[in-house]
Amino acid sequence: MAHAGRPFGLLRNLNAKVAAIPMMLTVIVIFIGCTLWTVFYSFTSSRLLPTSDFVGVDQYSRLFGNSRWNQSVLNLATYGVCVLTFVFIIGFLLAVLIDQKIRFENTFRTIFLYPFALSFIVTGLVWQWILDPGLGVPKVLNDLGLPGGSLALLGDKNTVIYALVIAGLWQGTGLVMVLMLAGLRGIDSEIWKAARVDGIPAWRTYLFIIIPMMRGVFVTTLVIVASGIVRVYDLVVAMTQGGPGFASEVPAKYVYSFMFERANLGQGLAASTVMLVTVFIILVPWALAEFRQKRS
């Protein structure tokens, strides 16, 4: 980059270093320090307060022996796979449709994106209301004599996670659409002309030329959406409180519950460490791939 590349001594440009203190503190104390603290104490028997009584991997074996945790991991996996799949398909299709030089482009984009401005709490409460078996959509279907009148997505432990998927998709698809639209707009129009000249149908052009060219946008979107999915907490609290039973429990809520409600700190810390490791296993390969690509 075109910056003055002069050699700096330790005390040179002291102002710049003083100004960077908040960032340095955040990185060292919070992002590194707190993470190490959590990993360290996840090997202890801490209950109400942290203690240095080491118990090895005891917390972890207890964690994976806990059906509530295993259920929450399974739920998150189901939720994650469904949301990722549909958010990409619907988001990309909406972006393609909006990219057809349509009228009222701004209006449509505004409508698809506005749920993203709303919190997960608001989203969860609205969909809880819409899916209410007594008064919501199931009742409407019932009144109209249509099948689905007994549809109680939220009350059935086999379907409750899909209710969360519906709400999550409603809230998050607009973001993916905007990112995809930005990606589509970044593609050289010459590509389209060339494809048209060669007589390639539009859908094939999208599938075999445009999508591969948008790899960067896809990776960025994937990382953003995936890291949001791992954190999902508010939506569950607002919509189902993890129920019925633990049928919509998620890891983030498990961690909160053991840390702050059940005074079983060691267990909460072990669970959050597993979350951390999972994120890094998923994230690091993508991040490395991106950085490597940029360097070359």
Next chain:
Amino acid sequence: MAIATTTNSIASVVEPAGARPRRMFAPSTIILYSILTVAALYYLLPLYVMVVTSLKDMTEIRMGNIFAPPVQITFEPWVKAWSQACTGLDCSGISVGFWKSVKITIPSVIISVAIASVNGYGLSYWRFKGSEVFFTILLFGAFIPYQVMLYPLVIIMRELGIFSTIWAVVLVHTIFGMPINTLLFRNYFASLPPELFKAARVDGAGFWQVFFRIMLPMSLPIFVVSMIIQITGIWNDFLFGVIFAGNQNFPMTVQLNNIVNAVQGVKEYNVNMAATLLTGAVPLIVYFVSGRLFVRGIAAGAVKG
């Protein structure tokens, strides 16, 4: 190749904008708009249901269906949601949470944007040994699940003596808003012509002088984008509010959830929906007023440096 060029030039004569001219009522156009309209209706439906429900009384809710417009419009649910709805034992409405959210959001946004702008400026023009390493870790830190840092943060806040105050929430928002906003400012400042910086340096301006006299006056767009991201993000926060604010300072999202989910007895759906709309109003207004800037902010926030 020659053939392709000719076809191209012919094409450019026929369609000056480069797009295929489309007849108004061609089947493909009708299908296109139909799909978009249906999708738009689907996305609007929850907002419509919220508004309609909040304007009905309870008997009408029990009798009719959730999509039916109110027969008799009543604003009582709104009044009740604002000033009388109960969260546990306390029945003074969601207005309490509203003002707490205002008190949390204003300092959080100012402090986090101020720090992020200085960080971004420093990282663009005043790099020092290790500054890029710090920045890279900061960006990676953005993907660490919050749950990993929650408990140690509680201890830190307790040691600082600010646990259960709005300042704990402000500090946490500043910390977790730092990665994305620093990135935005860093990329923005890096896109400005470096001659500006050099000329100011030749004239003898130092770190802060360059920042306040040269950079700040030029960075209104990125300030707006960063503030939109922070305002909506902080207003919509739930987790940090629950943990760090303390019962007396619960922000609006937490209070809303308590009103709807913790109340015993009859569920007042109309009051709940009015409270939900009131909670969503601030980010929605920000979104509708800022329009394109919001979109640009999201697209920019997603572009990794």
